Amino acid sequence: xxxxxxxxxxxxxxxxxxxxxxxxxxxxxxxxxxxxxxxxxxxxxxxxxxxxxxxxxxxxxxxxxxxxxxxxxxxxxxxxxxxxxxxxxxxxxxxxxxxxxxxxxxxxxxxxxxxxxxxxxxxxxxxxxxxxxxxxxxxxxxxxxxxxxxxxxxxxxxxxxxxxxxxxxxxxxxxxxxxxxxxxxxxxxxxxxxxxxxxxxxxxxxxxxxxxxxxxxxxxxxxxxxxxxxxxxxxxxxxxxxxxxxxxxxxxxxxxxxxxxxxxxxxxxxxxxxxxxxxxxxxxxxxxxxxxxxxxxxxxxxxxxxxxxxxxxxxxxxxxxxxxxxxxxxxxxxxxxxxxxxxxxxxxxxxxxxxxxxxxxxxxxxxxxxxxxxxxxxxxxxxxxxxxxxxxxxxxxxxxxxxx
Numbered sequence: 001x002x003x004x005x006x007x008x009x010x011x012x013x014x015x016x017x018x019x020x021x022x023x024x025x026x027x028x029x030x031x032x033x034x035x036x037x038x039x040x041x042x043x044x045x046x047x048x049x050x051x052x053x054x055x056x057x058x059x060x061x062x063x064x065x066x067x068x069x070x071x072x073x074x075x076x077x078x079x080x081x082x083x084x085x086x087x088x089x090x091x092x093x094x095x096x097x098x099x100x101x102x103x104x105x106x107x108x109x110x111x112x113x114x115x116x117x118x119x120x121x122x123x124x125x126x127x128x129x130x131x132x133x134x135x136x137x138x139x140x141x142x143x144x145x146x147x148x149x150x151x152x153x154x155x156x157x158x159x160x161x162x163x164x165x166x167x168x169x170x171x172x173x174x175x176x177x178x179x180x181x182x183x184x185x186x187x188x189x190x191x192x193x194x195x196x197x198x199x200x201x202x203x204x205x206x207x208x209x210x211x212x213x214x215x216x217x218x219x220x221x222x223x224x225x226x227x228x229x230x231x232x233x234x235x236x237x238x239x240x241x242x243x244x245x246x247x248x249x250x251x252x253x254x255x256x257x258x259x260x261x262x263x264x265x266x267x268x269x270x271x272x273x274x275x276x277x278x279x280x281x282x283x284x285x286x287x288x289x290x291x292x293x294x295x296x297x298x299x300x301x302x303x304x305x306x307x308x309x310x311x312x313x314x315x316x317x318x319x320x321x322x323x324x325x326x327x328x329x330x331x332x333x334x335x336x337x338x339x340x341x342x343x344x345x346x347x348x349x350x351x352x353x354x355x356x357x358x359x360x361x362x363x364x365x366x367x368x369x370x371x372x373x374x375x376x377x378x379x380x381x382x383x384x385x386x387x388x389x390x391x392x393x394x395x396x397x398x399x400x401x402x403x404x
Contacts, residue, residue, distance in 0.1 A: 023174020
């Protein structure tokens with residue numbers, strides 16, 4: 001897998017991704033502490049609204065920005081987005097009102113919604129050979145999983161010697177480091193898209209998802225992933241602390257089980273995809289996730305004691321593995337169903353549509369979980385996940401024909 005890092009262009013871009021991820025991880029922790037300083041016991045409300053603003057900006061901004069900057073050189077676009085993110089991070093330690101946080105988070109996430117799809121759409125041009133591209137996707141998935149584990153550990157270590165305001169400095173350094181790495185990267189020659197109307201550029205990605213059978217299936221799989229991810233992200237702490245009355249370290253342990261499952265699949269994915277078609281692997285994940293979440297609901301309702309805890313660890317591991325089996329190969333579908341000119345729009349559409357699913361499932365997991373109970377909300381999410389899985393199986397039941 002690490003052989004792809006011999007490509008100097010990809011090595012610099014992957015390094016830019018790593019330092020930006022670390023900066024974002026530190027930002028997430030510092031932001032929570034800042035919200036508590038400003039709002040006290042209402043910090044959860046502030047953070048909840050901030051995360052909603054994040055998702056809304058991801059859904060709404062990515063296609064619009066991609067259409068607006070279709071003819072802007074990719075390097076210039078990525079550097080500008082990183083510098084905007086760094087500028088926002090500089091401002092965050094000085095906010096004194098909750099609305100300041102909301103405004104800055106919107107600007108920050110709008111810049112991320114510009115950077116991420118453009119960055120992802122660039123990698124197939126850097127690594128056009130499919131085997132290399134697959135290994136790059138696995139490496140990227142591994143980086144996201146490792147960041148979710150390493151950033152809290154780094155933040156905890158730093159907070160023993162500095163105040164949380166200084167964590168924003170790490171965020172600024174991460175984004176500036178990313179911008180510098182992109183600056184010194186030699187980009188492949190990219191042919192700009194042909195001139196077209198703004199509305200056509202704006203809707204091209206979504207229209208591609210509707211036209212292409214493979215992408216319609218992927219759109220349904222986004223919904224499956226969003227159901228279990230919402231349960232894990234929103235309710236793990238509630239399950240461990242409130243339902244099971246276990247320690248804070250057990251929250252980290254359960255999340256780690258999910259991350260380890262994801263990482264193991266990411267590591268094995270290149271060899272797996274050498275033998276199996278993408279869609280077989282992804283449909284396995286789609287079939288597994290609702291079943292695993294259903295078993296989790298049963299365990300929460302009927303399980304007891306240490307056996308219940310061990311079962312949940314195993315199920316969180318399976319959910320992580322099945323999620324990775326969908327997410328890691330998904331960009332290969334985007335690559336196949338796009339050209340170099342249409343790829344930014346297609347990747348932006350995937351970025352927007354996938355986060356639209358989270359915009360549905362995150363509030364469901366949180367609000368209904370508090371009202372109906374965790375096992376009941378898990379069953380509701382199972383139903384939504386089954387619908388997504390059925391739609392994906394239906395879309396992919398005959399061979400896809402890609403037209404771009």
